[in-house]
Amino acid sequence: MSTITALPAPLLKQQQVQAHYGVSDWTVNQWVRKGCPVVRLPNGHRRFDLAEVKAWMAEQSATGREQRRRQSEHALSQRSA
Template sequence: MSLPAGLTPLLSQQELETYYDVSDWTVLQWIKAGMPVEPMRGTGTQKANRRFDLNEVKAWHAEQSQLAATA
């Protein structure tokens, strides 16, 4: 089943950690550095309530790589 045009699935923090093969600590450092995050309402831990647009995260990583290359 695919999503309607214009809709992008949001990943949980655990899914993002799996996608990039990194720890939760690394994702927290990325968030502190300005990586886009979509807070979700609900009960549970803050980690469980975060969602990430993979396209925005990829764009943020590309921008960070460019900034590092020109520094």
């Protein structure tokens, strides 16, 4: 009897990530520069694991919310002073 294991999700091309999020190639390139996980193939092409990209996006969103909260608190403290 053999065991069935889940296969990893296929890696997406940049154009597929762009279509999924409705963004331009420039935006995806900026995400990569900011640390978005990417797999480099031996031929130099990039591929994206959508689950990893989604996790990175969630992390970025949480970080952004925290930064906005701190900025808001700072602005309020400046007004009180």
